[in-house]
Amino acid sequence: MGETSKKTVAVVGLGSMGWGAAVSLLRAGYAVRGADIRDAVLDRLEEAGGAPCRTAADAARGADMVLIFVVNAEQTEAVVFGPGGVLETLAPGSLIVACATVPPAFAEDLGARLAARDMLLIDGPVSGGAAKAEAGEMVIMASGAPAAFEAADGVFEAISAKVYRLGDDVGSGSRMKMINQLLAGVHIAAACEAVTLGLRAGIDPDRLYEVITECAGSSWMFENRVPHILEGDYTPKSAVDIFVKDLGIVLETGRALKFPLPIASIAHQLFTMASASGYAREDDAAVAKVYAGTGGVTLPGED
Amino acid sequence: MGETSKKTVAVVGLGSMGWGAAVSLLRAGYAVRGADIRDAVLDRLEEAGGAPCRTAADAARGADMVLIFVVNAEQTEAVVFGPGGVLETLAPGSLIVACATVPPAFAEDLGARLAARDMLLIDGPVSGGAAKAEAGEMVIMASGAPAAFEAADGVFEAISAKVYRLGDDVGSGSRMKMINQLLAGVHIAAACEAVTLGLRAGIDPDRLYEVITECAGSSWMFENRVPHILEGDYTPKSAVDIFVKDLGIVLETGRALKFPLPIASIAHQLFTMASASGYAREDDAAVAKVYAGTGGVTLPGED
Secondary structure, three states, X not given: OOOOOOOEEEEEOOOHHHHHHHHHHHHOXXXXXEEOOXXXXXXXXXXXXXXXXXXXXXXXXXXXXEEEOOOOHHHHHHHHHOOOOHHHOOOOOOEEEEXXXXXHHHHHHHHHHXXXXXXXXXXXXXXXXXXXXXXXXXXXXXXXXXXXXXXXXXXXXXXXXXXXXXXXXXXXXXXXXXXXXXXXXXXXXXXXXXXXXXXXXXXXXXXXXXXXXXXXXXXXXXXXXXXXXXXXXXXXXXXXXXXXXXXXXXXXXXXXXXXXXXXXXXXXXXXXXXXXXXXXXXXXXXXXXXXXXXXXXXXXXXX | OOOOOOOEEEEEOOOHHHHHHHHHHHHOOOEEEEEOOOHHHHHHHHHOXXXXXXXXXXXXXXXXXXXXXXXXXXXXXXXXXOOOOHHHOOOOOOEEEEOOOOOHHHHHHHHHHHHHOOOEEEEOOEEOHHHHHHOOOEEEEEEOOHHHHHHOOOHHHHHEEEEXXXXXXXXXXXXXXXXXXXXXXXXXHHXXXXXXXXXXXXXXXXXXXXHHOOOOOOEHHHHHHHHHHHHOOOOOOOEHHHHHHHHHHHHHHHHHHOOOOHHHHHHHHHHHHHHHHHHOOOEHHHHHHHHHHHHOOOOOOOO
């Protein structure tokens, strides 16, 4: 990278999406300070050339901007405002990008509170999964002030295939992400319902996958999650409880807007059943186990 | 086609899929005898080089095989066994291909009854929509005896991009189609729920379509049907009542198998509401009107 002086970027939360952002930034020549509570991922970060940090405050020290890749609103709140949080060290006028899926109302409130502290905020939830993130090809649904996007100069290009600028307000990014999660959650649950009905009806599940992915019944989630069921592998790429949370955000927003959401409600119930049945931290395709258990079906990989 | 003596194929029902099959067969050099109750489509068939017929019996006279593209089990029953039906004229030992979406149990029964009349049956529901059908690129989910597939020699290749042979029995084709329709129906209803929630939350619907189709929330049906909502065009490509019927088949099969189908049940309710609200013959994207009407949303194209 030689003469070019690239920004120093703090990445708080090195789960699959945060990790992908961190390594993509390192590849593009940025200095990366990464914070996580897990030793193993901090060791991997150091090997990859980044600076491992124990707290968000530590990561934000001397950074030009902060990307927050924690899992929800509560964690976002904690890593910004809590003890050891970003605001303890981040220089005034810096940019924070909030990438977790959070209620749009939380994002709006966060924007107002950070503006009062002279910080810029981009409401920037992401989509795409671990593989795309690691390749620097996630999708970002972003909104915020023009000055915030100027401050982000180059960083989004390094970590994403596509950045949608959805408005100058804070909130439009999270609203779009909420719509995506409604569909994604329903499609996962529907895929589980369809595959287990197919098993109950005597259809070979590998054949079912082969045919449906070529037909009008297919979805991104069907293509992506059904192989986990076919392989009997519920190692969490994304856990059941993520959709308990994300469809919860959808329903909370629907209640606030007085808008009926019958399909999202039922899908949320299914993720809740899966979570309460002991599959909370398994891959979200474990919703299939709820159907199998209540429908008299043996899943691939079960006895 | 000169020296080659290609089969004469009867096509009963010239809706979008049947019409696509008929013109694809004509392009491939087959003689086509097409039956429908509508004059306009028979005129178009004649212009395209086919023989227009008033009844299924008329179409089947002298034909080597019959493709049935009516909309449901009742019509399939009528055009095979009823007055003016195929069995009045079709030569013993000939092949019938049943392409409507029907209950798997009906397909099994049909196979047994036709075997008793010395007829071959392929249980062959289709997917893909009007444009693919007209291009000879529909997908066929087919099952039946090896002798039946031998008798179909060449015809499936002329009308489809892909033929899945799902078993030597009659019923496996319809079982796979049922799974496809479960997913397709749920995805349409979920797309309507998501787009109208987006409108209620103040998201620009064109932007919503642009973003979601690039994200993990996308589905074949979202991509295909949401443009109808955006354009406010509910001219039926496939009508609301088709999914009242098809999800009805899914639920009927679930009841027979004692298998729980919470998501398909809710989706069926939404198509039923749309049908009962006066949108029965509108495009199935009119489920969005149920959400708009009950959720305080104005759809594109409405005042």
